[in-house]
Amino acid sequence: MARPEKEAAVAELKQRIQDNEVAILTKYVGINVAQVTELRRLMREAGVDFKVYKNTLATIALRELGLEGAVPFMEGPTAWAFSKDPVAPAKILKDFRKQADVVGMTGGIVSGRVVGRDRLQALADLPSVDQLRAQVVGVIAMPLRNLVGALSALPRNLANVVDQIRKQKEEEAQAA
DSSP: OOHHHHHHHHHHHHHHHHHSSEEEEEEOTTOOHHHHHHHHHHHHHTTOEEEEOOHHHHHHHHHHTTOGGGGGGOOSSEEEEEESSSSHHHHHHHHHTTTOTTOEEEEEEETTEEEEHHHHHHHHHSOOHHHHHHHHHHHHHHHHHHHHHHHHHHHHHHHHHHHHHHHHHHHHHHHO
């Protein structure tokens, strides 16, 4: 690779790390072509960029960004997953590991901080952004549903009281 191409690759990696909420380093030794294709498809559908950089160039980029702590995570062929959603790539990689146990998260960078595999696993266990939104909407909607139920019960209860009063008056009129 010519020097300008190497400099461009380093600059590209630095930009991706800075522009995304998460950058996860993954091992993918021993994965077959069909599995790589499937993993890339899953990443693409989730809006995750998945790319391989040479470790020597990645080391330069990490040092220039002051993220040297991530260098030990690069052993052998390493792919990078970049996303603005910090949960999506971690979930995909965790789930994909069930199909190909050779693929695994080794470490990463979340919000500009180097994190280990354990933190990424914890991230993968969190609900997705869409699930969190749905839960928030449910929490907000529940009191409103209860209010609507209570308000709709008022006219019904009033009608029952009026009907009881009417029946009582009729009974009094018949008794008299």
